[in-house]
Amino acid sequence: MIRKQAESIASSIARRVSGAFGNVYTGLIFFFLYAPIAVLIIFSFNASKSRTIWAGFTLDWYIKLFQDSGIMDAFGTTILVSVLAAAISTVAGTVAAVGLQNLRRRPRSILMAVNNIPITNADIITGVSLMLLFVSAGKLMGFTLGFGTLLMAHITFDLPYVILSVTPKLRQLDKHTFEAAQDLGATPFQAFRKVILPEIRPGVVNGLIIAFTMSIDDFVISYFTAGSRVETLAMAIYSMTRKRINPEINALSTILFVSVLTLLIIVNVRQARQERLAEAAMLKPPEEEV
Amino acid sequence: MKARYISVPYVIWMALFVIAPLILVVIFAFTSEAGGFTLEHFARMSRYVGIFANSLFLALVATAICFAAGYPVAYILARKESVFRRVGMLLIMLPMWMNFLLRTYAWMSLLEDNGLINRFLTFLGLPGISVINTDGAVVIGMVYNFLPFMILPIFSVIEKIDRRTIEAAQDLGANSLVVFRRIIFPLSLPGVLSGITMVFVPSVSTFVISRLLGGGKTLLLGDLIEMQFFGNAYNPYLGSAISLVMMVIVMVSIAIMNRFGEGEEGAMLL
Amino acid sequence: MSKELIRLENCVMEFDGEIVLNSINLSIKDKEFLTLLGPSGCGKTTTLRIIGGFERPTRGDVWFDDVRINDVPPHKRRVNTVFQRYALFTHMNVFENVAFGLRISRTPEAEIRRRVAQMLELVNLPGYEKRQVNSLSGGQQQRVAIARAIVNNPHVLLLDEPLGALDLKLRKEMQTELKRIQQQVGITFVYVTHDQEEALTMSDTVVVMNQGNILQVGTPVDIYNEPQNAFVASFIGESNIIGGIMNKDRLVTFSHQQFDCVDSGFAPDEPVDVVIRPEDLQVVAPEEGQIRGIIRSVVFKGVHYEMMVENSSFTWMVHSTYQRQVGQAVGLRLTPDDIHIMHKS
Numbered sequence: 001m002i003r004k005q006a007e008s009i010a011s012s013i014a015r016r017v018s019g020a021f022g023n024v025y026t027g028l029i030f031f032f033l034y035a036p037i038a039v040l041i042i043f044s045f046n047a048s049k050s051r052t053i054w055a056g057f058t059l060d061w062y063i064k065l066f067q068d069s070g071i072m073d074a075f076g077t078t079i080l081v082s083v084l085a086a087a088i089s090t091v092a093g094t095v096a097a098v099g100l101q102n103l104r105r106r107p108r109s110i111l112m113a114v115n116n117i118p119i120t121n122a123d124i125i126t127g128v129s130l131m132l133l134f135v136s137a138g139k140l141m142g143f144t145l146g147f148g149t150l151l152m153a154h155i156t157f158d159l160p161y162v163i164l165s166v167t168p169k170l171r172q173l174d175k176h177t178f179e180a181a182q183d184l185g186a187t188p189f190q191a192f193r194k195v196i197l198p199e200i201r202p203g204v205v206n207g208l209i210i211a212f213t214m215s216i217d218d219f220v221i222s223y224f225t226a227g228s229r230v231e232t233l234a235m236a237i238y239s240m241t242r243k244r245i246n247p248e249i250n251a252l253s254t255i256l257f258v259s260v261l262t263l264l265i266i267v268n269v270r271q272a273r274q275e276r277l278a279e280a281a282m283l284k285p286p287e288e289e290v
Numbered sequence: 291m292k293a294r295y296i297s298v299p300y301v302i303w304m305a306l307f308v309i310a311p312l313i314l315v316v317i318f319a320f321t322s323e324a325g326g327f328t329l330e331h332f333a334r335m336s337r338y339v340g341i342f343a344n345s346l347f348l349a350l351v352a353t354a355i356c357f358a359a360g361y362p363v364a365y366i367l368a369r370k371e372s373v374f375r376r377v378g379m380l381l382i383m384l385p386m387w388m389n390f391l392l393r394t395y396a397w398m399s400l401l402e403d404n405g406l407i408n409r410f411l412t413f414l415g416l417p418g419i420s421v422i423n424t425d426g427a428v429v430i431g432m433v434y435n436f437l438p439f440m441i442l443p444i445f446s447v448i449e450k451i452d453r454r455t456i457e458a459a460q461d462l463g464a465n466s467l468v469v470f471r472r473i474i475f476p477l478s479l480p481g482v483l484s485g486i487t488m489v490f491v492p493s494v495s496t497f498v499i500s501r502l503l504g505g506g507k508t509l510l511l512g513d514l515i516e517m518q519f520f521g522n523a524y525n526p527y528l529g530s531a532i533s534l535v536m537m538v539i540v541m542v543s544i545a546i547m548n549r550f551g552e553g554e555e556g557a558m559l560l
Numbered sequence: 561m562s563k564e565l566i567r568l569e570n571c572v573m574e575f576d577g578e579i580v581l582n583s584i585n586l587s588i589k590d591k592e593f594l595t596l597l598g599p600s601g602c603g604k605t606t607t608l609r610i611i612g613g614f615e616r617p618t619r620g621d622v623w624f625d626d627v628r629i630n631d632v633p634p635h636k637r638r639v640n641t642v643f644q645r646y647a648l649f650t651h652m653n654v655f656e657n658v659a660f661g662l663r664i665s666r667t668p669e670a671e672i673r674r675r676v677a678q679m680l681e682l683v684n685l686p687g688y689e690k691r692q693v694n695s696l697s698g699g700q701q702q703r704v705a706i707a708r709a710i711v712n713n714p715h716v717l718l719l720d721e722p723l724g725a726l727d728l729k730l731r732k733e734m735q736t737e738l739k740r741i742q743q744q745v746g747i748t749f750v751y752v753t754h755d756q757e758e759a760l761t762m763s764d765t766v767v768v769m770n771q772g773n774i775l776q777v778g779t780p781v782d783i784y785n786e787p788q789n790a791f792v793a794s795f796i797g798e799s800n801i802i803g804g805i806m807n808k809d810r811l812v813t814f815s816h817q818q819f820d821c822v823d824s825g826f827a828p829d830e831p832v833d834v835v836i837r838p839e840d841l842q843v844v845a846p847e848e849g850q851i852r853g854i855i856r857s858v859v860f861k862g863v864h865y866e867m868m869v870e871n872s873s874f875t876w877m878v879h880s881t882y883q884r885q886v887g888q889a890v891g892l893r894l895t896p897d898d899i900h901i902m903h904k905s
Binding site: 022023025026029030032033034035036037039040043051052092093095096097098099100103111114115117118120121122123124125126128129130131132133135136152153155156159163213216217219220224233234237238241242249252253256257260261264268272 | 391
């Protein structure tokens with residue numbers, strides 16, 4: 001009896017110690033992830049150009065950043081290409097996912113394998129291969145690398161993510177849903193718009209968000225396909241980091257970090273609230289048969 | 291739904307912008323500068339054996355560190371209550387949402403000879419370390435950038451393990467170590483495998499990390515390819531040949547991982 | 561029963577060169593409850609989908625009120641369907657699900673409200689308008705699916721194994737319920753099932769199908785009492801099917817004996833299938849029976865005992881309300897009425 005108790009106390013102590021150890025360890029990993037970002041942010045307010053010595057508080061770098069027409073242009077390009085690529089690939093990807101769903105197993109699995117290539121392949125290979133295509137085709141058809149090729153490249157690597165996030169939602173759908181809507185008098189187009197689309201909306205929105213962030217975040221593929229006249233923000237940052245120490249980069253990092261953080265918080269608070277509502281609805285027990 | 295033809299534009303797009311470019315890479319890899327068929331680029335590659343070896347080695351080291359450091363985090367977070375789980379995962383993902391050039395840049399200032407880390411060491415009266423522009427710095431950059439790619443898939447697999455499986459094992463007399471070794475770890479393997487590919491592939495192909503943190507001294511496969519397309523060494527044929535080899539490396543590593551997973555679908559990040 | 565409403569003429573359906581429907585002809589009358597009955601893969605669902613407009617027959621014609629409707633898409637047919645797993649729209653509540661067809665046809669809002677309420681009344685779900693369909697039980701979802709279809713005043717309601725997902729007790733309740741709804745709204749129901757009991761309970765007409773063919777059409781009583789071949793006999797209810805020889809009209813040999821029967825019109829000494837229902841075999845003392853055997857097993861089935869009686873040529877399934885001992889020798893009696901003769905299939 002006493003031994004049993006002692007054992008259980010010992011094991012609970014052990015669990016608590018290992019739990020505490022786990023928490024400390026996780027804390028360390030978080031420190032490793034966030035310390036560099038914290039340093040970046042702190043030194044964006046540093047009055048001197050040094051990346052290591054604190055010389056007082058200033059907002060100069062932010063002002064300089066907003067006056068830097070190169071960066072502002074690059075920012076505009078990034079937003080434009082990301083919005084366009086995400087929108088186009090979401091529309092095209094959703095439609096395509098519906099079509100893929102109706103293919104037979106074999107062609108569908110082949111297409112899904114192709115769909116995964118841009119996701120699993122190294123970015124540099126996707127970038128190089130697209131560059132070869134654009135340069136070769138450009139020589140034949142008389143165009144050069146620029147915004148057009150950049151946009152096409154972005155659509156190419158955004159599309160697979162849209163397909164991947166829409167397909168599971170389509171699969172969850174009752175296979176007769178589309179027919180049911182038509183049975184009730186809806187034309188195929190109405191059935192898609194009024195029933196299928198609302199049913200798969202979470203997947204579509206998710207695809208849009210992923211596509212947009214993939215585009216915003218991309219550097220390597222843009223680097224190979226944008227040519228020399230067009231520059232995205234990531235490309236601008238790359239050339240800045242290569243040339244000189246420039247606290248404008250810190251200022252930019254801070255702004256980006258804060259925007260992402262705010263966005264994430266908003267999205268998650270909303271999501272949590274929706275989930276709670278959905279849960280509440282699900283928890284209401286189904287009533288007995290009447 | 292009979293509307294399979296509506297996927298035709300997508301199929302054409304993928305053929306044009308995914309398949310055709312890869313075919314071009316293959317064609318270029320076997321084309322001489324004069325335009326004929328050649329194997330010369332592959333022969334020339336023997337010069338770069340050192341770079342190949344170094345790239346693979348650094349990527350493997352980075353992957354191993356990510357696994358060793360990331361698995362416990364994924365495991366600990368996956369078993370927390372839902373609020374902590376959610377916040378924990380957001381904290382893991384948040385840095386990923388910041389451009390990775392900025393993340394890499396952050397380490398430049400930390401690792402410099404008179405950077406913050408060395409200042410801190412000096413402050414403690416310890417000798418400074420010289421890390422920047424070494425292989426070590428490159429590995430740190432890889433681990434820092436890609437660690438979340440290891441944690442997320444493992445986390446999402448462990449999180450989905452049915453609690454009753456664990457309880458069943460305990461009921462059958464397994465202690466927590468046995469439960470982990472015989473139940474949790476095998477079940478989390480798909481996540482581990484996809485984590486490994488998701489870290490290894492970008493590590494072995496990066497040129498940004500080596501450029502920024504290796505100071506051009508550490509030349510990796512990615513650098514080699516990039517130089518063939520943008521540097522003064524301009525030679526897209528050789529570049530394609532090296533890309534082809536890298537593609538094979540990527541495919542082989544994915545195939546190995548799939549073999550380990552015995553056809554189980556790797557847990558996607560999504 | 562009144563005039564013909566739907567007619568399938570020589571309908572053939574092929575998928576990838578595989579024949580699913582083998583030139584079937586079927587006539588469905590107005591206001592009848594018709595059931596397509598058969599094992600899975602027999603073509604019953606395909607037949608239903610041809611009527612609904614989701615499949616076009618490879619060959620043959622579909623007539624609706626004497627109009628050929630082969631090329632009329634589903635949304636233009638005055639036919640509605642209750643799907644197998646209901647296919648409710650999960651992003652809408654009960655009201656919006658039922659109102660869907662009315663909204664598509666631009667019915668005035670007040671009218672929609674009135675009719676949806678009326679329908680929910682009909683299917684016994686009054687006051688459920690605001691509920692999310694996911695929060696309903698299987699039986700309730702079933703009722704919503706029926707309301708959603710009937711609210712559009714179709715001439716025909718198609719039901720594709722609608723009770724398949726429900727448990728036994730609920731299924732029985734819904735059978736009565738469906739019959740009541742059909743009589744109340746007075747429209748044609750075409751019902752697909754593989755469950756013979758369901759078919760016999762609810763239908764005016766049962767269509768037995770197998771391997772793309774229609775084997776028999778008739779009232780439940782006809783189908784049960786006068787199965788036209790061994791497949792129908794074995795599929796509907798339980799049967800002893802034994803090979804025999806039709807010596808001449810009204811005389812058949814099986815189990816090494818001659819029996820009087822009521823069938824005629826076979827060739828002399830034609831090999832036939834002899835079908836005898838287990839409840840028609842009467843268990844008597846060995847010397848009183850035409851067939852003698854030993855009881856090999858006795859299983860209590862609730863109302864009756866099911867016994868297997870073995871003799872030299874066959875093992876007979878017998879239903880009896882009296883229990884007997886395993887190993888006991890018994891005789892089996894049967895009258896000419898109990899013997900059903902069928903052409904070899």
